[in-house]
Amino acid sequence: MLKRDNFHLRQEKIYTYLEDRKLEAVLLADLEGQRNKSLRYLCGHPRDALLFLFAGGSSTLLPWDVPPAEERASVDRIIPYTDYDRSIPDAVGGIIKERGMDLSSRVEISGRFFFPSVTELKQVLPEVEFICQDEGIDAFILNLRSVKDSEEISLMREAAHITNEIIDGIERLLSDKPGKITELELAFYIEAKAREMGAEGLGFETLVASPQRSFAVHTFPNYTTQTIGGRGISIVDFGVRFSGYTSDVTLSIIRKPLNQVQKKMIQAVEDVYDLALSLIAFGKKPSVIAQGVDEAFRERGFRMPHGLGHGIGLDAHEKPLLRSETQGKSEKAICDGMVFAIEPGLYHPEAGGIRLENDILFTEGKAEVLTDAHFIRLPV
């Protein structure tokens, strides 16, 4: 678990945010259907709670379940969310009244609240000025989260280390019994090994797609009882979550014979992956890197249906986003402490899909590839 000190350091930055903007409080929630890992980032409590941070420097957590919060949360005060019947307006009203906020209080609510929920708060508490915006507190915290501190980096290195052991294991498994392992067995191997090595779990549900299912970016169902590693291209996409921080890698498994389309796709992804690595540099906008990659695919007659990559950390998808479409929008340039996955991929309804994804730590002005995902070529 992270040291308590780090959580307080992060909370301090929010208190400064409040002061700068003359806000009385900010409110975040992590609830079913409305997840927000920034809550865990700020106080260590993993899920199912509201978190208030108040100007002047105090924090109140309203967890659904109190005992785990007492064990883990780095906050000044814990009040059971059930005291307010797990109702957002009741909880917010109760806390605001209890604090005796004056009538002109300004409270910022995370932009990850649903529209009707914020509308209701504004109606129920008309005296309070509620602010809820796209580029407000969430973007502020996501920008903090996009640059990892040294403790976060060591957690991500550990997630990468476990991931690499698993990659070796997958290669052994598939080489020992080519065409015999099922998608399900492979998915279980990944999760068991991760947990045995001390991971908290997976960062997201593993995807294992044998050649006839690999045409989808996110195959559905995520894995089945059919065998993996048959002729053509199979995809395995997984992440290991260590103390909250996830890795994210994709291997493609190649088994001959291949047709011309498959050969061209494989070559294109390999080339473009190398190009992407070479484009990563200090001070560069992530969208510019992504554009270089999209352009290279176009030159080869292909189009990638997803972004080049994304930050990883407490979320499997966070800032920085490496997507052409974000060009012109505000984005932070590549700098030390950023950790992100790059994942060039191509998909064809008949030929199947191919993707290569590794995790990059940008440190000391250079890209360090943390994970060892690669194409696994099985014997015919």
Added chain:
Amino acid sequence: MLKRDNFHLRQEKIYTYLEDRKLEAVLLADLEGQRNKSLRYLCGHPRDALLFLFAGGSSTLLPWDVPPAEERASVDRIIPYTDYDRSIPDAVGGIIKERGMDLSSRVEISGRFFFPSVTELKQVLPEVEFICQDEGIDAFILNLRSVKDSEEISLMREAAHITNEIIDGIERLLSDKPGKITELELAFYIEAKAREMGAEGLGFETLVASPQRSFAVHTFPNYTTQTIGGRGISIVDFGVRFSGYTSDVTLSIIRKPLNQVQKKMIQAVEDVYDLALSLIAFGKKPSVIAQGVDEAFRERGFRMPHGLGHGIGLDAHEKPLLRSETQGKSEKAICDGMVFAIEPGLYHPEAGGIRLENDILFTEGKAEVLTDAHFIRLPV
């Protein structure tokens, strides 16, 4: 997979909703961080898409990934979401312009859109009257979903059947090797058996909590490599998802010696579970049943930190909600076709937790218990 006809039948109900309210369109989304199973309910496409239903009776799906949509979605038209750079305002603007909606069009957006996202739509498309409310289209669809049709019921019976086979297997496993099985092995046993029997996957991440971790309603991490079934009370909570529809059961595993608190908790949950079953009756408000249960716990000196139960179906938590707190709010009375889980439970920081959860189909005026979860008592 469901027959296409059923999806059209459901879409028809939305077209009537549009006509009754003089709306031009409704918009739903199922996206990362903003899940909404009503999209799958209406068209069969499992995830990552926007869905428009237009007055007059036509539907347009904007899936992120087109090939799986072409395979599964029951809609009139498919447009890649990537054509609009996966941007909600761009997609909504594009679709509205393309349809040539007039300036006074009224469009209802699901209440599961974030506040800043709806605010942006209103700003970008000021001519359109956007409606986004708590008790609008979402509640309408959730009410439809709370009463299952015959096809849904047969899918849920199949999910329950697989669940019951797994419960038998868990009992055998734990009895054969008491104190030797790890939380992880048990979780994997559940998932492997489910998928081997044809389940799409799990309804939610399994919870397996040995006695020292069972004090939390939702133990964290969900399972570890420590052994299960030691002295005291362990909890196993899982659901099997069959063609999208999930079961939800909780077993408690009891191994002596027990202290007085544990004995009292076990007895209370057993008594109250029986009481809950006896309270379920046609025409009764779910909150009234939940209140009876809360009252019974109070009489025994306990307080349950969560609701009595919840509907199950495409979501693990849906309508009807069996919670005392919903009293006074609009709620549908118990009727034929409702499927819900009841899960009385108690938790104590030292004594651990105990919960018993089974799935109920209300049919022909009676509660039919679909699943066989029970307390598993291991030899000392």
